Amino acid sequence: MIDYLEVENKFVEINGIKLNSCFDSGNAIIVSVTFDASALVNNARFILDHTVQIEIPKKYPLDLPSTFEFPEKTITNFPHLNHDTNRTFCLGIELDIRKKMEPDYSFETYVSLIADFLGMYQYYSRYQIFPYGERSHGDTGIREYYKELFSVDTDRQIMNLMKTNKLNNSMRNKKCPCNSGLKLKNCHWSQLNIILSNSLQHVQLQKDYKILQRRL
The missing domain is CATH 3.10.110 (Ubiquitin Conjugating Enzyme)
Structure with a gap:
């Protein structure tokens, strides 16, 4: 406080x-x-x-x-x-x-x-133009941000990645939630690990997931 x-x-x-x-x-x-x-x-x-x-x-x-x-x-x-x-x-x-x-x-x-x-x-x-390009506002902007962050194309991919709540070494050889067909360790392990190992980023990810879950 x-x-x-x-x-x-x-x-x-x-x-x-x-x-x-x-x-x-x-x-x-x-x-x-x-x-x-x-x-x-x-x-x-x-x-x-x-x-x-x-x-x-x-x-x-x-x-x-x-x-x-x-x-x-x-x-x-x-x-x-x-x-x-x-x-x-x-x-x-x-x-x-x-x-x-x-x-x-x-x-x-x-x-x-x-x-x-x-x-x-x-x-x-x-x-009358934005200096560095423009991301959409509101929920659409959240979707665009996570698609860019994870380098994926569909809403289903970002939702599957965002609902991942924890990582451990036993998951490294499992298929990535983005459905790329690759093992998690060779796909989105590093991006997810950065977020999930940071308590404030992890909480924000959960908040954003709930927002998008209500909209999609």
């Missing part, structure tokens, strides 16, 4: 932002910051001056933060806003966010992900 004094001290030290407030809401630590930085995106320079609210769950990093503009919303016509009340930022697929934040899940790294999002928004606003 984290407390607001710990969070406040960490955010004060982060360059490129000004801490406006930090308080404990009961279930989360609520942090307000204003960006005072620039971002270089595909050789185009943008000024980042947005004020955002970051809600950090008490169970962080088991649960990831959410971020949205507050009090003023200037980001409105942008595909990568979530369809919730606060119009929170979609910073990416959560497993990918976790991979980027490892090993220490520092708040500085999380702020850098927000800065990347704001830079991408500024680029999209100016040129």
Whole structure:
């Protein structure tokens, strides 16, 4: 469990932002910051001056933060806003966010992900295209991410791989769940082992599996 004094001290030290407030809401630590930085995106320079609210769950990093503009919303016509009340930022697929934040899940790294999002928004606003290509939003984006991660083509393949809950040496010579016909050790062993041996990634995999299970 984290407390607001710990969070406040960490955010004060982060360059490129000004801490406006930090308080404990009961279930989360609520942090307000204003960006005072620039971002270089595909050789185009943008000024980042947005004020955002970051809600950090008490169970962080088991649960990831959410971020949205507050009090003023200037980001409105942008595909990568979530369809919730606060119009929170979609910073990416959560497993990918976790991979980027490892090993220490520092708040500085999380702020850098927000800065990347704001830079991408500024680029999209100016040129009406995404600087690095675009992955679909929501459940479709989760499916695309795992297909790319596992280098497979079908929903059945990713679901078979995602429902794998444990690995042990006795499974190395069994057929891979992706139905490639190869032994697991010669197919998806390494990718699954990385995720399943990391408790936070493993939990995220299970969450994503349940999401897709309800949709497919």
